[in-house]
Amino acid sequence: MAEQHNDCKSCGKCTSYEQEEGKTLYTMLIYSENTPGLLSQITAVFTRRQVNIESLNVCASSTPGVHKYTITCYCDEDMAQMLTKQIEKKIDVIQANYYTEDEVFILETSLVKISTPMMLENRDVSRIVRIHGAHIVEVNPTYATVEKTGITSDILSLYNSLNELGVVLQFVRSGRICITKSRVEHLDEFLNEREIRRAENCNTGISE
């Protein structure tokens, strides 16, 4: 496997995570009601505590009507705890939790647009694509599109290797998506508990 390009500032293009001293990369999984305006409320919590968001993904979750946010950031554990508590405090946020790298299965996807003439000229290009387990999904006389799905470091390794050969025209990486390795589904448990409370409440008044 090609060596990862660590000195990002030297090439000016590399988009590797810059790890800050004493900080850990945390993945926050946040579940909310599908109400407009929540994303900006959630990101505002990070801004206020001066924490940079490294990647962000928002989509519908497996539970109908519930949206899932996957956010990564570098911070210490106290901050991760504080951020998730302050996010969970938002009325329409259902749950917010933070995880370390070993507590979640992680995937990211990426696309690299490379020059076809240069690829044909330099046999290293297709070799790098192959050893990274990436796929060429489209080729025409001008450019080829390479797709690579995996963990962040593998994707950056592919990009950096190709970039060193000077063939990269465009590069894009998605936000991280992940699922927890826990055997307990905390969201489902929480929602079930809440439904019991709702039923109790119904005896006294109309609930939302």
Next chain:
Amino acid sequence: MKEQISGAEALMRSLLHEGVDILFGYPGGAIMPVYDALYDYRKELNHILVRHEQGAVHAAQGYARVSGKVGCAIVTSGPGATNTITGIADAMIDSTPMVVICGQVGTAMLGTDAFQEVDVVGITQPISKWSYQIRRAEDIAWAVSRAFYIARSGRPGPVVLDFAKNAQTEIFEYESKKVDFIRSYEPVPKMEQTAVEKAAKMINDSVTPFVLVGQGVELGDAREELRALLEKAQIPAGCTMLGLSALPSDHPLNMGMLGMHGNLGPNVMTNQCDLLIAVGMRFDDRVTGNLKTYAKQAKIIHFDIDPSEINKNVKVDLAVLGNCKETLAAVTELVDKTTHQHWIDSFKPYEEKEFNKVINKALNPTEGPLLMGEVVRKVSEAANNEAVLVTDVGQNQLFGCRYFKFSKGRSVVTSGGCGTMGFGLPAAIGATFGAPERTVCMFCGDGGLQMTIQELGTIMEQQAPVKIILLNNNYLGNVRQWQAMFFNHRYSFTPMTNPDYELIAKAYGIPVQTVVNREELDEAVRKMLATPGPYLLQCAVLEEDNVLPMTPPGANVDEMLLEVNS
């Protein structure tokens, strides 16, 4: 029961459904349909016309703070809404239940920079508990009920409803709604028995426990429960500024106020106790001073309703989540009846030291100009220590909170977390409506009074019985004090040329008296309290007086200055 009514009328019905009977507001273009509907509901909904929208929110806050009910303000779009921002932020940091209803342009014009259009939800989201735009009449009953439920439940706070004009005029089938459950929102965390047992054990094991009383005790209506715990285990306590009336001032276990300008004993003992028990308070920097040295020797228990307050500023050994009315009672059952006489007595030398060096001088001067402290104590005692204290922000607030005495709950209305100058006068108006049977004494300086002085118009119109005590020193006194202490006496823009406040009061038909000499003070205070309705008592106080003692910003909590170093 279903019938066809307008959105504006639906708002009236929804407010009545939530038990609202008073609104503080100011009309304008985008809220006119609502004001038109209000015209038919004048009997049920007492609308107090303020003179500036900032006055409406602060009045709603004052009303909420003394009554425990949700204060409600109603304003128009654009500038009407932006004028409420300070009050919303203030209510958020001081956990005051309030619903602010703003007009908004019609949905068809949203985002087009229409006349008096402002992104109110975008602006208020970070400073409110919930902010929502009502775009369709069908949402009104739900949104209003949800707003009041959120504002009053759990840790209270402000909610903003941005009410689009088309939703106000739409005719639809109205049906009342009651929201008392939101699945993503747990207002009161479940009390954990293990935490209660641990807390009781920590208290029983402690030799020198100390309780920090915050506004949470008032908000949770837990004054009795707090007293029961303190008295059973004989634990001394200090109160935060907003928690001052949660425990009677003369209670033998009340050691005084915490914080930067609090009392010496409770601040010093914070760094000497072996167990610190914080109840419904949030370890504000004005209370803790330097966090690196704050109560490091002690184990800490934090009772709070808001999980995000736990370990925010101060790392604690145990959190007891829940409403303190419930958790305090549960812990009290398990604590041993005991005495800590030796520990309680150890506060005395500090009390005496502070009395001799600071308090006696502030309360019993024999010569020189009037002092703020003596005026505050005179008013408090003349009102039998039963009045509601409303303050503005600055030296008037600090002297007010230091020397006013409290015997009843919900008696302090002051802008704590936000420190909003101009808060006092409108908040006092609200307080007179929230506690009509009580005397409301509002202390302010010449700076803060002028920030919302237009509300004298509201006082005049309503004949709101606000006893205004203007502590006039011709300075922005608190900033001047800091300039004297930390900026080499460079009085950069703190001296102030004042208008003739007697003429101003007379213009509004408000009885007024100015006191310059000490001998006149007693009689003037007596006259003010004996005069029905509003009153302005102007006291010409010592120009360069300082609030002491003081923990300089960033200093250790037990390093209070008892005098200003020259």
